[in-house]
Amino acid sequence: MTTTVTTTDNTTFTVTMDGRLDTAASQQCLEDLKTVLEIPGANITVDCTDLEYISSSGLRIFLTLYKSTFATKGSLRVTNLNPDVRNIFNITGFSKRFGIE
Amino acid sequence: MKGKFINKQLGNVSAKVSAFVIIVVFIVSSVTTLIVTSQTYDKALHITHAKANESMKYVAMILDAKLNLVEMTTDAITKYRFDRNKSKANDFMKEVLEACPEIDRVSIMFNENYFPGKGREYAPTMLRSDTGYVTLNAIDYGFTYLGTDASWLHSSKGERYWCDFYLSSSNKTPMVAFSAPIYDNDDQIIGVLVSGINLLWLRDFLDSNKPAPDCRITAITEQGHYIYPPDSVMLDIVKHMADHLKTHMQSDDVPEQIDNMFVHHILIDKTKWKLLIAYPYESVIAKPKQMATRFFVINIIALALLFVLLVVGIYLIIRPFTNKIRTVTERNTAIEKDLTLASALQSNMLPKKVNSTTAVNEIEVNAVLQPAKIVGGDLYDYFMVNDSLFMCIGDVSGKGVPASLFMMIVHTMFRDIAQYQDNPAAIVQHMNDLLAPKNKDNMFCTLFVAVLDVVTGKFRYCNAGHNPPILIHKNGQTEYMEAGENAAIGIFDDETYEQKELQFHTGDAIYLYTDGVTEAENNSHELYGEKQLLATLSANSGNGLAECINAVKNQVSAFVHGAEQSDDITMLMVKYLQIPDALRLTNDVAEVPRMNLWIEAVLKENDISPDKLFNVQLAVEEAVANVMNYAYPEQTGMPITITASQCDGSLRFVIEDNGVEFDPTKQSNPDLETDPMETDLGGMGIYLIKQLMGEVAYQRIDDKNILTLTLKK
Numbered sequence: 001m002t003t004t005v006t007t008t009d010n011t012t013f014t015v016t017m018d019g020r021l022d023t024a025a026s027q028q029c030l031e032d033l034k035t036v037l038e039i040p041g042a043n044i045t046v047d048c049t050d051l052e053y054i055s056s057s058g059l060r061i062f063l064t065l066y067k068s069t070f071a072t073k074g075s076l077r078v079t080n081l082n083p084d085v086r087n088i089f090n091i092t093g094f095s096k097r098f099g100i101e
Numbered sequence: 102m103k104g105k106f107i108n109k110q111l112g113n114v115s116a117k118v119s120a121f122v123i124i125v126v127f128i129v130s131s132v133t134t135l136i137v138t139s140q141t142y143d144k145a146l147h148i149t150h151a152k153a154n155e156s157m158k159y160v161a162m163i164l165d166a167k168l169n170l171v172e173m174t175t176d177a178i179t180k181y182r183f184d185r186n187k188s189k190a191n192d193f194m195k196e197v198l199e200a201c202p203e204i205d206r207v208s209i210m211f212n213e214n215y216f217p218g219k220g221r222e223y224a225p226t227m228l229r230s231d232t233g234y235v236t237l238n239a240i241d242y243g244f245t246y247l248g249t250d251a252s253w254l255h256s257s258k259g260e261r262y263w264c265d266f267y268l269s270s271s272n273k274t275p276m277v278a279f280s281a282p283i284y285d286n287d288d289q290i291i292g293v294l295v296s297g298i299n300l301l302w303l304r305d306f307l308d309s310n311k312p313a314p315d316c317r318i319t320a321i322t323e324q325g326h327y328i329y330p331p332d333s334v335m336l337d338i339v340k341h342m343a344d345h346l347k348t349h350m351q352s353d354d355v356p357e358q359i360d361n362m363f364v365h366h367i368l369i370d371k372t373k374w375k376l377l378i379a380y381p382y383e384s385v386i387a388k389p390k391q392m393a394t395r396f397f398v399i400n401i402i403a404l405a406l407l408f409v410l411l412v413v414g415i416y417l418i419i420r421p422f423t424n425k426i427r428t429v430t431e432r433n434t435a436i437e438k439d440l441t442l443a444s445a446l447q448s449n450m451l452p453k454k455v456n457s458t459t460a461v462n463e464i465e466v467n468a469v470l471q472p473a474k475i476v477g478g479d480l481y482d483y484f485m486v487n488d489s490l491f492m493c494i495g496d497v498s499g500k501g502v503p504a505s506l507f508m509m510i511v512h513t514m515f516r517d518i519a520q521y522q523d524n525p526a527a528i529v530q531h532m533n534d535l536l537a538p539k540n541k542d543n544m545f546c547t548l549f550v551a552v553l554d555v556v557t558g559k560f561r562y563c564n565a566g567h568n569p570p571i572l573i574h575k576n577g578q579t580e581y582m583e584a585g586e587n588a589a590i591g592i593f594d595d596e597t598y599e600q601k602e603l604q605f606h607t608g609d610a611i612y613l614y615t616d617g618v619t620e621a622e623n624n625s626h627e628l629y630g631e632k633q634l635l636a637t638l639s640a641n642s643g644n645g646l647a648e649c650i651n652a653v654k655n656q657v658s659a660f661v662h663g664a665e666q667s668d669d670i671t672m673l674m675v676k677y678l679q680i681p682d683a684l685r686l687t688n689d690v691a692e693v694p695r696m697n698l699w700i701e702a703v704l705k706e707n708d709i710s711p712d713k714l715f716n717v718q719l720a721v722e723e724a725v726a727n728v729m730n731y732a733y734p735e736q737t738g739m740p741i742t743i744t745a746s747q748c749d750g751s752l753r754f755v756i757e758d759n760g761v762e763f764d765p766t767k768q769s770n771p772d773l774e775t776d777p778m779e780t781d782l783g784g785m786g787i788y789l790i791k792q793l794m795g796e797v798a799y800q801r802i803d804d805k806n807i808l809t810l811t812l813k814k
Contacts, residue, residue: 023726024693053715055722056785063782084715091792092771092785 001025001051003032012043015065018050021058030061037064040072049080054088062094077101111423115415123408130400134393141389149385150356150363152312153378157367160310160376161352164303167203168263168371171279174201175296176261179281183291185215191236193283194227197296198234205229205276205299206269208239209283210246210253211292222247242270252280256293263372266300266322275300275328277372304329307376316380317362321346323373331377338364338379346375358382440475440502447476447505450512452483464490464555467646468673469654471617471666478504479615479669480512484519488556488698491519494613494673495548495567498589507544510536511590515550525550525563526600529590533565537594545591549613556702558605558677563598565590568616571635575608577642579635582611607706610646610676612638617668621657624664629657646674680706683744686725688733688758693722696743703745707752709812716793717754717812723786724756724765724808732760732806751795752812757805764799765790765808 001019013036021029036042044065062078069076079101081089089095178197181188190209197207208226216223224239224246246253255262261281269276278297282290307318307329319331319339331339339346341359349366350373356363361383367376451470468481478497483490493515497504511532518531528550536546549570551562562570562582566589569581582603588596614634621629637656641649650672657670680702686692697718704714725741733739744755768784790797795813799806 020694020697022693022697023722023729024690027690053718055719055726056782056789057726059785060782088719088789092789 001029003029005032005036010039011041013039013045015044015046016050017046017048020053021051021061022053022055023057026055026057026061029058030064033061033065037068041074042069042072043075044069045077045079047079048082048085051082051085054085059088059092059094062098066098075099111416111419112412115412115419118415119408119411122411123404126407127400127404130404131397134396134400138389138393141392142386145385145389146363146382149312149380150365153316153356153363153365153380154354156310156312157365157376157378158352160303160307161367161369163306164369164374165371167298168279168369170201170203171296171298172261172371174204175279175281175294179283179294181283182286183283184286185291190225191227193294194225194236195234197294198227198229201296203298204296206297208295208297209292210250210257210295212257212290213247215291239270244270252278252295253293256280256282256295257290258282259290264295265324266326266328266374269297269299275304277328300328312378313380313384315384316378318379319377321375321377328374334362335377335379338362339377342366342377443502443505444472444475447472447509450509451481464553465646465676465678466490466492466674467650469650469671471654471670473617473666473669474501476502476505477669478508479617479671480508481613481671481673482512482515483673483675484516485555486519486523488554489523490553490555490675491523491551492553492613492673492675493548493550494570494615494671495546496615496617496669496671497546498544500668503542503544507546507591511546511548515548523552524600525552525561526598529563529565529587529598533590533596533598534594536591537596540591543592545589547589551611553605553675553677555677556698558607558609560603560605560611561600562603563587563600565598568614568619570614571612571638572603573610573612573638573642575606575642577639579639579642605677607677607680610642610674612649613673613675615669615671617666617670618653618657618672620668621661621670622664622667623661629660633660646676650674682746683742686741686743688729688737688739688741688760690726690729693725696721696725699743704752707745707747709752713812717752720790720793720810721754721756723789724754724810727763727765727786728756728758728760728806728808731763731765732758734761748811754810754812756808756810759805762801763806764801766797766799 001017001021004016004018005013006016007013015033015036017029019025036044046062046065065076068074077099078089081100086095086100089098089100174197177200178193181193183193190211193209194207197204206226206228208224210222210224211219214221220240222240222245224244226237226239228235228237248254252262252264259282262279264278264280266275266277268274276297277300278295280293280295283292283294285291303320307320311318317332317335317338318329319335320328321339322328338359342357342364345357346366350368352367353365356365358364359379362379362381363385364377364379368374369376448470451468466483468483470477470479470481472479478500479495480497481492481494483492485491495508495511497508497511514532514535515528518528522528522531529548532548545566547567548565549562549567550565551560553560564582564585565587569584572580572582574580583601585599585601587598619629619631619634633656634653637653638649641652644652653672654670680699684696684699686696700718700721701714704711704717721743725743728741740759742757744757746753746755765787768787770788771782771785787797790810794810796809796811798809800809801807
């Protein structure tokens with residue numbers, strides 16, 4: 001899978017996830033997000049249009065993003081989840097916490 | 102180095118040739134020598150026998166002549182009548198001696214009291230002496246004859262008689278005498294005339310007429326007296342021949358052979374004497390033997406010289422060719438080295454193993470290429486790109502180096518083009534477009550290219566003039582694939598290639614081959630043939646591909662039965678396997694994609710809706726992630742086995758590991774509700790599993806963690 005981070009002003013970030021965020025892919029994904037996580041008060045939008053699959057290790061990445069933005073008064077939005085991934089977000093209670101669109 | 106080596110080789114060759122010539126000459130000359138020697142022996146014997154016979158006969162003749170003369174003289178003189186008053190004994194005797202010089206002494210033994218004044222016995226005797234004749238009365242010297250002397254006893258009764266040999270009383274000379282009666286005018290016998298001859302000459306004569314120096318000679322009288330005394334060897338022979346001598350009253354023409362001695366035996370008729378002459382076999386053959394030995398030695402020396410001359414001569418003759426041979430040898434060595442490198446290059450081009458990490462062992466591939474020469478014109482290849490197995494097999498026209506070069510081009514092209522093109526017809530088309538226009542030498546290659554989608558079993562192929570591969574179904578049934586009508590590549594630059602498609606089912610296999618298999622020829626020019634091939638493939642359909650290929654290979658080699666391989670033999674087999682019921686992983690996150698592919702295949706195999714794929718993959722992945730994190734926290738390379746099975750209509754996955762005891766079902770659910778900032782999502786995995794699958798059960802058996810997930814219907 002690939003994780004792409006784009007920004008225009010260094011406070012608003014768009015993270016695009018593409019492919020399967022499984023146990024094997026999560027470590028690289030976390031690595032790719034390091035720059036965003038280091039910026040306090042970042043406003044992050046995760047575009048999940050092409051996110052096919054997520055495992056608990058992937059959820060852990062979303063939790064990390066959540067904790068990071070919550071602690072530094074930033075924001076986290078998750079958009080365009082496909083039904084399967086959305087279902088996981090629902091049954092794990094992630095949906096209620098994140099701004100899911 | 103090489104030059105020295107060749108010189109040494111040349112030396113060896115000339116030595117070998119020379120040795121051969123010498124051995125032949127030696128054998129021929131030895132046989133000739135043997136034959137000649139044997140003939141020489143025979144001849145020598147023959148000559149010696151003849152010579153001995155001749156000299157003995159000569160002696161006998163001379164002796165006979167002398168004795169005859171004595172007889173004749175004596176007879177002539179005794180024709181005269183003796184008148185007691187007028188005749189004088191001395192005149193008679195003198196007449197005898199004068200008439201016959203052979204006679205040495207003559208005596209007349211008169212009847213008892215014939216001359217009253219001369220006593221009872223009167224035997225006047227006349228001897229030759231240096232000055233003339235000596236006359237004496239033998240009686241004065243102790244001689245007595247009445248009733249005792251054999252000559253007297255025989256001749257006084259009218260007989261002509263040769264007496265036995267005797268030694269003269271005066272000087273012990275060997276003598277023999279002839280006696281005849283003397284008559285008076287009244288035809289009354291008045292006495293006996295005895296003419297004696299000295300036999301000393303006979304000894305000398307025999308000695309001087311010896312046919313060979315080491316001859317033994319003897320002369321024996323009828324009574325067994327020796328005129329010529331024998332030596333010990335001759336004495337033995339005489340003893341040995343005693344019976345023969347007694348009974349054989351004639352000369353022998355052929356010599357008797359007694360203990361390696363040849364013995365000639367001559368009879369003197371008048372006196373009944375026997376002359377014996379003997380000589381050893383050894384002395385007869387001595388000369389030829391010596392000659393043969395000398396010849397043999399000279400022969401050996403000559404042959405040794407000849408050998409040296411031959412070695413040097415041959416070496417010098419073939420030496421000028423050395424450079425040529427050296428150049429050719431070096432060139433050959435270089436070519437051989439190049440060919441070996443080329444052969445290695447070719448075999449290195451062949452694929453070793455399919456990268457199976459993406460394929461979940463769903464295919465098995467095996468191949469063999471057996472070139473007829475050191476480099477071949479056959480090729481095969483296979484490799485995975487994503488989920489597709491690319492494969493090809495081809496046969497370049499012709500053989501040897503040109504074919505192998507063309508083959509390398511074809512092979513490389515296929516690899517290149519297949520990197521960006523997954524349509525078999527397009528690959529072949531592209532290859533032909535590149536090859537055909539520039540192909541001035543009219544080389545071409547029959548080629549079969551196929552792409553198997555390992556996930557779906559879709560098999561697309563394009564056959565460019567190659568013999569159609571054989572499809573082997575799971576039940577052992579075989580069929581040829583539809584060949585199509587495409588030309589081999591490299592021939593027509595305007596050829597368009599079409600492709601065909603098949604659906605593989607699990608257990609199906611394909612057998613790709615080149616005609617080196619079916620057209621393998623034995624010494625009777627019979628072909629292995631397709632019928633045999635199909636039967637063998639069918640019989641081996643239940644076995645592994647390696648066994649199947651080996652079976653064909655062994656059968657072909659048994660069929661040709663040692664005949665030289667005329668064409669490259671290439672076989673490539675691909676089997677589309679059933680999804681394995683169990684998947685073995687190691688505790689490495691990189692194994693996850695392979696696991697997901699397997700799960701996908703398992704669901705498909707079990708006719709489970711693709712909608713469930715996401716959930717099942719996630720549940721199994723969470724279980725495996727737990728094992729990796731908690732059962733094997735430290736180690737790497739540890740085994741995890743996932744088994745899929747149908748149970749009461751439900752699909753069940755059992756995940757087993759040998760790690761530390763870890764029961765995920767005992768974990769509490771993560772509390773995201775109350776405190777999202779504090780949770781680390783521990784227990785999220787098992788929570789998801791429980792949510793997505795129907796049942797989760799944990800067991801600890803034999804130091805194994807066993808987690809069973811059952812999918813809800």
